[in-house]
Each structure stands twice: as structure tokens, then as C-alpha cells.
């Protein structure tokens with residue numbers, strides 16, 4: 001058996017199309033152009049690519065993009081001051097501070113400083129709390145993308161399925177587990193101290209791998225027919241491509257898992273592209289909520 005490939009690139013393109021439509025309707029109906037402010041501190045090469053893609057895709061969807069690039073040695077107080085100005089700016093509907101931040105800056109302090117109504121990353125404790133309570137709010141982008149892909153693989157209904165989430169980060173593992181629970185899955189979170197992790201994974205109808213360890217999940221960890229959502233983006237040496245070359249792999253040994261799973265996300269082209277598309281959807285949602293307008297179905 002070979003698993004069905006879950007095409008995150010195509011799903012993300014569809015979501016961006018829906019965002020574009022929602023933005024057009026907001027402009028025509030209410031004279032509103034949503035604005036997204038993206039803040040990059042430092043010159044991390046991957047972050048620079050992600051931020052450039054966020055700016056481009058924001059504009060392609062018809063929204064206003066506000067970009068702030070700060071040097072790597074920016075003091076924490078200066079970043080907090082910028083966040084305060086963005087909070088107060090009525091033209092800004094969403095604020096995203098790209099991570100990771102340089103070591104002199106306390107990430108938690110920055111997240112806490114963002115107005116929860118503009119927290120399109122969904123990381124502020126107020127928005128995290130809303131997920132815990134199962135209330136509407138801004139949901140972190142990668143977890144939202146994971147659940148969209150898993151849900152689509154199951155015809156839109158995840159009720160009653162057994163899900164195992166590997167990893168318990170604030171950015172992915174914890175919110176994914178809560179979102180799956182809110183979608184009526186029975187969820188187990190596994191981590192480095194979990195006993196017999198392979199056996200646990202073999203019981204999962206939905207297996208989400210978000211540990212940041214290249215190809216940790218082997219084919220024999222996967223229940224036949226399961227849906228595998230691979231969040232890992234790990235750059236590993238690829239000498240077969242030439243000296244010094246690298247390639248991207250996920251947290252799942254794809255070549256093994258694809259023979260066992262029912263559906264699986266590839267890396268690249270799976271969860272990754274959903275992250276920015278969900279950010280754009282969150283920005284539209286924030287723009288509507290801030291003005292008391294009904295949220296479009298995105």
C-alpha cells in the first residue's frame with residue numbers, strides 16, 4: 001500500500017484564494033483593507049526567507065503589509081516599544097514577531113506585549129486560553145494548518161479518532177493537541193520521557209510529529225492506514241547531491257512511512273506552506289473581529 005500524499009502547497013493556495021476573496025469583500029462592503037505588521041530582528045537566513053514570503057503573500061492577497069527590520073543587537077526595550085506602537089496603530093490589524101529572536105530578547109515578554117486582538121500568531125496567553133476553553137480566538141498558524149490537513153484527509157470529520165502528538169512545544173505540539181481535542185479526537189501527547197513511544201504511535205489514527213528530530217518516526221511506528229502529519233523541517237547533509245549540499249527532511253522517515261500510512265504530508269510541500277496561508281487567514285479574522293464584523297469562513 002502507498003499512502004495518499006496530502007498536498008499542503010495546493011491546500012495553502014486554495015486558502016490564499018479564499019483570503020483574497022474575503023479581503024475583496026471587506027474592501028467593497030466596508031472600505032476595510034486589513035494590515036499585517038511583520039517584525040524581523042537580525043539576519044537569520046531562514047527567517048529572512050519566511051518574512052519575505054509573508055510580505056509578498058500579504059500583498060498578493062490585497063492586504064497592507066508593514067515591515068520592520070531591526071538589527072540583531074536591538075535591545076529588548078526597543079522591540080517592546082515598537083510592539084506598543086503597533087498595538088496603538090489603527091492601520092495594523094495583525095502583529096507577527098518572527099522567531100527565533102536573538103538571545104538578549106525574552107520571547108515570552110514580547111509575546112505578552114502584543115495586543116491579543118492583533119496576535120495573529122495566536123501565541124498570547126489570552127488566545128492560548130481560548131483554545132483550552134474551546135472558544136473562538138486566534139489560533140497558532142502551523143497547528144491550524146495541521147488540523148486543516150488532517151481534517152481534509154478524513155472528509156472534514158475527526159470525531160472519535162485516536163490522535164498522538166509527538167512534541168509539546170508552545171508553538172506547535174501543545175496547541176495541535178488541544179485543537180485535535182476540540183475536534184473530538186482522543187489525544188495523547190508524547191515526548192522525550194514517554195515510555196514505549198513506538199507502541200503508542202502504532203495506536204494512532206492521526207499521528208502528528210513535531211519534535212524537530214530528523215526522521216525519528218520510523219515506518220513500523222505507523223498504524224496501517226493512519227494519517228501522518230509531519231511538522232518537522234530539518235536540513236540534513238546530502239552528499240549524494242554534491243559536496244556541502246543539504247536537503248530538507250521531516251521528523252518522519254517518509255520512504256518507510258509512506259508504505260504503511262493511509263495519508264501523509266511530504267516535507268517540503270506539506271504543513272510548511274499552510275503556516276503562512278493560515279497567518280493571512282488570521283489577519284482577516286483579526287481585522288473583522290476588531291471592527292465587530294462577522295468573520296468569513298476561512
Ligand SMILES: Nc1nc2c(c(=O)[nH]1)N[C@@H](CN(C=O)c1ccc(C(=O)N[C@@H](CCC(=O)O)C(=O)O)cc1)CN2
Nearest residue numbers: 050097098099100121141142268269270272273275276
Ligand atoms: N512568529 C513565528 N515565527 C516562526 C513561525 C511562526 O509560525 N511564527 N514558524 C516558523 C517559520 N515559518 C514561519 O514563520 C515557516 C516555516 C516553514 C514554511 C514553509 O513553507 N516551509 C517549506 C519549506 C521551506 C524551505 O525550503 O526551507 C515547506 O515545508 O514546504 C513557512 C513558514 C518558525 N518561526
